[in-house]
Amino acid sequence: MRILSNEVKDHVGQEVHIEGWLHKKRLLGGLTFINVRDRRGLTQVVLQDKDEVEKLRGLQIGTVLAVDGVAHEEPRAPGGAELKDAKLTVLVPVEAEPPIEIDKPIQHKADNLDTLFEYRVLNIRNLQEQKIFKIRGSLTRAIREFLDQHEFVEIDTPKFLAEPTEGGAEVFKLDYFGKTATLAQSPQFFKQIMVGAYERVYEIGHSYRAEPSATSRHLTELTMLDIEMGFVTSHDEVMDMVGDMTQYALRQVYEKHADDLKSLNAPELKLPEDGKVPRFTVAQIHEMYSKANGQDTTKEKDLIPDEERWICDYARKELGSDLVYATEFPIEAAKFYHKVDAEKGVTMWSDLLFRGLEIATVPLRENNYEKMIEQMTKAGLDVSHEGFKHYLQAFKYGLPQHGGCGFGIDRLVEKTIGLGNVKEATLFPRDINRLAP
RNA sequence: GGGCUCGUAGUGAAGAGGCCUAUCACGCCUCCCUGUCACGGAGGAGAUCGCCGGUUCGAAUCCGGUCGGGCCCGCCA
Numbered sequence: 001m002r003i004l005s006n007e008v009k010d011h012v013g014q015e016v017h018i019e020g021w022l023h024k025k026r027l028l029g030g031l032t033f034i035n036v037r038d039r040r041g042l043t044q045v046v047l048q049d050k051d052e053v054e055k056l057r058g059l060q061i062g063t064v065l066a067v068d069g070v071a072h073e074e075p076r077a078p079g080g081a082e083l084k085d086a087k088l089t090v091l092v093p094v095e096a097e098p099p100i101e102i103d104k105p106i107q108h109k110a111d112n113l114d115t116l117f118e119y120r121v122l123n124i125r126n127l128q129e130q131k132i133f134k135i136r137g138s139l140t141r142a143i144r145e146f147l148d149q150h151e152f153v154e155i156d157t158p159k160f161l162a163e164p165t166e167g168g169a170e171v172f173k174l175d176y177f178g179k180t181a182t183l184a185q186s187p188q189f190f191k192q193i194m195v196g197a198y199e200r201v202y203e204i205g206h207s208y209r210a211e212p213s214a215t216s217r218h219l220t221e222l223t224m225l226d227i228e229m230g231f232v233t234s235h236d237e238v239m240d241m242v243g244d245m246t247q248y249a250l251r252q253v254y255e256k257h258a259d260d261l262k263s264l265n266a267p268e269l270k271l272p273e274d275g276k277v278p279r280f281t282v283a284q285i286h287e288m289y290s291k292a293n294g295q296d297t298t299k300e301k302d303l304i305p306d307e308e309r310w311i312c313d314y315a316r317k318e319l320g321s322d323l324v325y326a327t328e329f330p331i332e333a334a335k336f337y338h339k340v341d342a343e344k345g346v347t348m349w350s351d352l353l354f355r356g357l358e359i360a361t362v363p364l365r366e367n368n369y370e371k372m373i374e375q376m377t378k379a380g381l382d383v384s385h386e387g388f389k390h391y392l393q394a395f396k397y398g399l400p401q402h403g404g405c406g407f408g409i410d411r412l413v414e415k416t417i418g419l420g421n422v423k424e425a426t427l428f429p430r431d432i433n434r435l436a437p
Numbered sequence: 438g439g440g441c442u443c444g445u446a447g448u449g450a451a452g453a454g455g456c457c458u459a460u461c462a463c464g465c466c467u468c469c470c471u472g473u474c475a476c477g478g479a480g481g482a483g484a485u486c487g488c489c490g491g492u493u494c495g496a497a498u499c500c501g502g503u504c505g506g507g508c509c510c511g512c513c514a
Contacts, residue, residue, distance in 0.1 A: 028477085029470035048471075060465090076472055097465055099447050104463080104475065111443065114506050119448090170512090186514085211512060212438070222514060305510080351514095358514065408514030421507095422514090433506075 005036070005043040009081035011071040016083065018043055019091070021125070022063040024103050025056060035103075036065055041127070044082040045069060055088050061102060062125070064092035102126045108424055110216070120428060120437055131260040133427060136413045138256055140204055142249040143225060150241070152200040152227065157190035159183055159206065163387030170210035172220075183208035186406055188337070191228040192365060193394040195402045199230040204409065214432050216421040217357060219410060221430035225360075228404035235339075235348040235364045238403035239325055242352060242362050243277035246323060246412075253416065266418045267355065272321040277352070281328040285311050301333045309356040316355075325362070326351045336379040337372070339364040339403075352405070355415040364403035369395040 003016050020038035032047040034056070045067050047053050056063070069086030100106070100119045105128050108116065116123060123129050144154070160181045172183040186207045194201040207224045227245075232238055254261060254269045272278060280288070286298045289307045297304060303311075303326055315324035327350035331340060334347040341348050349363035366372050372395050376383050383392065413425035423429035428437055 024474080026473050026476060027470085028473060031471035031473080033473050033476090035474080042474095044474080046472080058466095074472090076474090078474065097447070099464095101448070101464060107449065109449090110507055112449075112507090115448075207514080209513070213512065214507080215509070215513095216507090218513070224514065302512090360514070406514060411514060 004040045005038050006040045006079070008043055008071050008083065009073070009079060012073045012081065014071055015068065016071050017066065017068050018083070019066045020064070022056070022059065022061055022065055022094075024061070027053065036067060037125070037127075042078065043067075044077045044079070045086045046082055046084050047086055047088075048084075052086065052088050055090060058095060059090065060094045060097050062098060062122075063090060063094040065089065066091055098122055108419065108421075110420060113421060113423060117423070117429060117434060117437070124427070128263070131257070131264060132413070132417060132419075132425065135253060135257050135260060135417060136409075136425065138253050139249050139413060139416065140225075140409060142252040143204070143245060145252075146245045146248045147200075147202050147227070150200070152202045152229075153194075153198040155191070155194055155198075155201050155203050156205065157184075157187040157194075157203060159208070161387070163385065170212075172208050172210045185209055186224060187226045188406070189391040191226050191404065192337070192399065192402065193391065195228050195230040196394045196397070196399050199400075200228070202227040212432055216423075217411060217414075219422060219426060219429055219431055223409040223426075225407035225409055226404065227407070228365075228402055230400045230402040232364070232401055232403050235327075235350070235403060238364060238405070239277070239279070239327075239350055239352075239362055242360060242405045242407070243323065243325070244275070246352065246354070246360075247271050247275065247277075249412075250322075250416065261417065264417050266416065267322075270316055270320050270322045272319065272323070277323045277325050278315050278319045278321050279325040279327050279350070280311060281346075282326055282330065283328065285326055288314070301330050303351070303358075308353050308358055312353050312356045322355050324353050326353060336375045336381065337363075337365050339366045340375075348403075352407075354412065355418075357411055357415055358408075359411045359415065360405045360407040362403070362405040364401070367395065367399045367401050 001017060002019050003011060008016065018036055018038065020036040022034060023037040023042055024035040026033040030048065032053045034045045034047065035042045036045060066089040067083060067086050069083030072082055072084050073080065074082045100122055102122055102125045106116065106123045106126050160176060161184050163182060171185050173180050184207055187203050187205065191201055191203060203226045205224065207222055209220055209222065211218065229238060229241060250269055250271065282303060285303060285307055286300065289310050290296050290298055297307060311324055311326065315321045328344065328346040329349045331345065331347055334349060339348045347363065349361065351358045352360040352362055366375060372392065373383050410422045410425050414422045417425065419425055423431065
C-alpha cells in the first residue's frame, strides 16, 4: 500500500511503498540520494545498489517512480526520515529534458513572466510555486467560512448574457447561435436579484473584461468575489462586514501558512488593533496627497494609482493597517445602480485598498424602483431594453436596501503574498496577449 | 487608445563598433566521488545574438522597419 512522504517517519523499521515524481538526483559515487515528490512533499531515498541507480540513467526529473524500501529514522535526512535498501520501479519514464528547472525557486521577474506562463505546466510542480496556489485556496476557503457563518447563501450565475448592460467596462461579444452574447463583466444584476430571495448571497466566479489594459493589475478573465446583503441600515454596516471578512481571511491564512508566507517573503501582516479598517474620503485623500507630494489631485474624480499607493503607505505606517477604505466617491464617477447621498452630493460607494492596490468596490445600491428608472434614464440607458427587464422586475416587486462588494480575488492573493503582478497569483492567466496554456 | 522600455545556448544573465572563433551561472552528456540536501571535482555538447533592411573596411553592439514581451497612464477588481 502506498504511503505518503510525511508518513515515512511513522513507519521506521518497516518496509514501505511510496510513489511519486523524481524531483532531484544527487550521485555521490557509491551513494546516491534521490528525492521523490508526492502531494505532501518530498521523500529522500538512499540508493547504494549500482543496479538501482542504473535504472535512472537517461531519465529526467518528472519520471514517475514507485519505491520500495525500509524507513529509517535519520537526523541527517530532511524531515528526519528516509528510505534505505530501496528498489525502484519506473512507472512512467521521462527522457525529455525539462525546458526549465523545477527544483529551485522560479524567476518571477517582470521581464520573464512570459517564460513563467509559457512553462506553467512544469513550473507548477515547483514546491515554492505550489505554495502560492495553496494559499490562494486557503484564502477563498476562509472567505467562504466567514460568509457561511454570517448566513450568506453561495450562488452561481450565468456568464453568457444577452447584452452589455452594466456599463463601465468593455465586454467580450461572441456568436451565440446567431445572436450576439456577451460575457459577464460581473454578476452584478443577478446578485442584486437574489437579495430578493435570500437577503444575503455571494458568488466566487469568473468575470470577463475586454479592456485593452496591459498592466500588472489587469486580467481579461478574473476571479471575483461578489457579495450582496439586504436589509442593511447604512453604508458603514456593509464596509464593516467586508472589512471583517477580509481581516478574518488574512488572519486565518497568515496563521495557517506562516512558514509558506515567510519563505515567499510576504510582508508582515498589519491589521488595525480595534478591528476597524481606517476610512478616508476621496476628498481627504486628494488633500492629504496633494499636501504631501506637491501634486494637485483635487480635481480628479477618482483616485490616481499613486494616491492609492500613498494612502496605503500612510495607513500602514501611521495607523498600523494594511487595509484602508477610500469613501464617498464623487457622483460623476458612479454607476447608475449606486446609491447617492443627496445631502453630501457624493455616492455611498467606497473602495477597499490593500497594500497599495484597490481590491474591492463596496457600494450601497439604490433599491427604489422609481429612482432606479430615473438614474438609468439620466445615465442614457434604455430602461425598456430586454437586457434590463428582469433586473428591474426585482426592484418593481420589492428589494430592501442593500449593498455589497465586488472583490478581486487575484489581487487579494497577489498582495497577500507580496507578488508584483496579479498574473503571478493566477494559475493560467488570461490577458490581452495570452490565451494559452 | 497614449507613453516608455526589453528581445544573446533549454533557463537566467554579461558584453554597448574591431579584444567575440560571443562570456558566465544553472540545466544536459561522459567520467571521478559513501551523507548529499543550490553536493563537490574533471571534461564535453549546445547560440546563424528575435526577424528584415541600412550605415560602416568591420555590427550582438549604431540607424530604420517589423514581430514578440514587459512597465506606466487612461479604465477597472
